Amino acid sequence: MERQMVVTQQDCPARLVPAGTKISIPKDTFVTITQALGGNYTVSVNGNLARIDGTDAGAIGMKAQAFDFKAPEDGSIDDDQVWQALKTIFDPEIPVNLVDLGLIYSVKIDQSTHVVDIDMTLTAPGCGMGPVLLSDVKYRVAKVPNVKQVNVELVFDPPWDRDKMSDEAKLETGLFF
Known part of the structure; x- marks a missing residue:
């Protein structure tokens, strides 16, 4: 654009x-x-x-991205919806989402408190966009039905490397060999 x-x-x-x-x-x-x-x-x-x-x-004036997540009738948080929300967040410098880049290390959902805890990393420890990506993760996951709080922990152990990327992400970035 x-x-x-x-x-x-x-x-x-x-x-x-x-x-x-x-x-x-x-x-x-x-x-x-x-x-x-x-x-x-x-x-x-x-x-x-x-x-x-x-x-x-x-x-x-742009088309708003809609989340059409249906709230589970039992009031729980749907794990699949959390992962779907995470797949809508793209690295600002690479046209690949955070999940396929292998930046999301874990997602834990406490159904009793409706809190989602996420461990994630960055492609490089000094990435200047880290705070924005963390903010994006909190903002998007909070849109999943029944989520009351999102905690994101930035971790660097184990360090990220391209082996954590999905095959699709490796093809998209030309790192598949």
Whole structure:
């Protein structure tokens, strides 16, 4: 996608890049879309870069990404829905989702408290987008029905390597050999 200037059509939640700090972009603000990847948008606003989640894309005139998760009748959290939500989060520099990149190490769901605990890593310990990715994980998994809290722990043991990637991710990135 080429850079595109748009005007926010309503107040828009976003997160500053790379810190991940939550902000709200007011209605009628000019922003420039600098990247669209995995349904998320990176925009330039008032001299800063911010990330807009795809579920909020309607605020910038783009098609909002919908989660049509059906809430389990028993009030539980569906493990498959959590993993589906995680597969919608893409590394901002690589067009592959975090699950296929092998960055999600574990997902634990406490059905009694409705808390999801996730251990994840980054492709490199010094990755400047780490805070944004953690924020993306919390934001998206919180949209799964019956989730009350999401805790994300950033771990580096074991260190990530390309062997953790799915075959599809290796093909997409040209790392399959």
